Amino acid sequence: MSKARILVVDDVESARNGLARLLEQDGYAVERAADGKEGLDIALEKSPDLIVSDLAMPVMGGMELLAQVKKQVATIPVIVATSSDDLGSAVAAMRAGAADYLTKPIDADAMLIAIERVLERRELAAETENLRRQLRRRDQVGLEGLIGTSPAMNKVYRMARQVAPSRATVLVTGESGTGKGELARAVHVLSPRAADPFVTLHCASLAESLLESELFGHERGAFTGADKRRVGRFEQAHGGTLFLDEIGEIPPLTQVKLLRVLQERTFERVGGNEPIKVDTRLIAATNKDLAAEVREGRFREDLYYRLNVVHIEMPPLRLRGSDVLVLAEHFLAKFARENQKRVDAFSAQARSKISGHRWPGNVRELENAIERAVVLAERGCIEESDLPFEGVPVTQGSVRIPGATMAEIEKYAILSTLEAVNGSTARAADILDIGIRTIQYRLHEYGVARPRPS
Structure with missing residues (x-):
């Protein structure tokens, strides 16, 4: 899979070309610009995934380039580079919306780590926006004040209507x-x-x-x-x-x-x-x-x-499948807005932790957890460590993911769901979106007696 496209902007040719060669060796596609004006023209024409720009340049400096990029193509993140004795300019650039900063002379490893971090955040932001679009569509088929489209919630919506x-x-x-x-x-x-x-x-x-x-x-x-x-x-x-x-x-x-x-x-x-x-x-x-x-x-x-x-x-959150992530995105947007913080995504590890938690306190517990994470977050992305609960181990009962076959995963899903709903095959069928006869056939296949509802 091809790596991202990066625009390098620096008025010093040797620095510009040296930085470009380092990035190309790491697999990135690189464009070069000798000043901020040329860099802005390239950004508007080719829309790179990331801009790495010096701050002190003639014609158009890095701060003005940053301002124009934020104004005209705000989705492109900008990393600024400045001398180690001018960190005040770097701080000003961060306040103006720069994604990160590097100090000269640039350390290659530090630069690559910063670039990977910013690109991951950009990808997460795009994924978040996609989830929000899905959320808006789901809200249209849901009910006032209720979010989610799991089979269990769709049954609630039908009865309510x-x-x-x-x-x-x-x-x-x-x-x-x-x-x-x-x-x-x-x-x-x-x-x-x-x-x-x-x-x-x-x-x-x-x-x-x-x-x-x-x-x-x-x-x-x-x-x-x-x-x-x-x-x-x-x-x-x-x-x-x-x-x-x-x-x-x-x-x-x-x-x-x-x-x-x-x-x-x-x-x-x-x-x-x-x-x-x-x-x-x-x-x-x-x-x-x-x-x-x-x-x-x-x-x-x-x-x-x-x-x-x-x-x-009302079904418990642990039986609502992917609704938990949709609700988490909803609460993230809500509390980021209320606290006036630029926190707009979950890391992949955080999403996995949210999906794996059983949520004994249900939606209220999830809401409180996301509010706390937003308030304490130090970056624009919620990390796994920001979430105030323990994750689940990789081994779930007798199923290890990855490592289990689809048949083993299906068996675990059916038996765990039946346990969670006190043995009701009708409710388990609703949650798993399969037929009651399928569950009964599988139980016979597993050699398990049909559980009686408690």
Whole structure:
């Protein structure tokens, strides 16, 4: 594979030709220019992959060349060269957008390392832009606030679009940090209620007495400190949607009152007797197994069935395949913009580390990890060492990559996915994008009994 095309700009012929010969010996295609003006003309005509330019030159110096390149062909990186006693000019060039600097006399090894580093960063930036274009396209086929196109997420999108036009109560389940709140908002935005309020309440964060007041409001004098009437979340969300997060944490008495609202669409404020009628669509979320909570007597069965009219499960990030890299790119762009930092790519090692992590905290953990990496990054590229978690070993179970056959990799993928979804062949088939019969046939082939869902 041919190496990159480099433009060398130096007014001293011997220095220019010597540098060019070194680069050609290393396999690079080299163009030469005797001053900044000639270099700019060549850059505009031939668009090299990289420019190495002296700073002190007649006609047009290196600083002006750098400014013109950044203005007219900003995708071409520039490395500047300056004498060792004029490092102030090098610092000024870096602030003006130079990719790196070299000191004269130029050390050949240091130059080649700097060139390889800058070219790798340029390639990563191009790859990042390509991923962002894919992300924009994926956003168009996804949902408001949700990113990713894995089979598991496409199933979520289909269900959300189907249920959004109705007034049916929706129960969203899934591990913490999977994006249950974002899904609830997406259903609201897709519904006929989109122009009306979307109100949220985190049920686990309030004591029982305060939770009831937050949900239904209270009258003046209802309890100590109630010096005026307060409208509750159900009334605030009238005509729109109320999202109750961590619904499994509400106490038994509040469960009874919530059931009445779902059945009759009326309630009384705390301390009041006047029935209040509301038209509020309810979306509830939990990371608990509510069916198990019902069996243990901690959650009312009748309320569970009222909530579970339509059930949507948000998949954990470890089961979403390449979505993790798309989300990482999204968070990188977001936090680089918020922190006003020029960090726009992940190194190959960092991407591998992100892909291999299991993400027990799901999307929220990924978001926090990328924010920290952006804040602490010292270069324009996130390196593996910037990511605040341990990588995974090369050996995964009985599979070594590289070194395993496709059959071994397929077996590992099927058995690991079945383990992650508690033995559900239907869910495993969705995630792996293969048929249920294929999984069943492979299990028979492996001599493995079909696992029972736990």
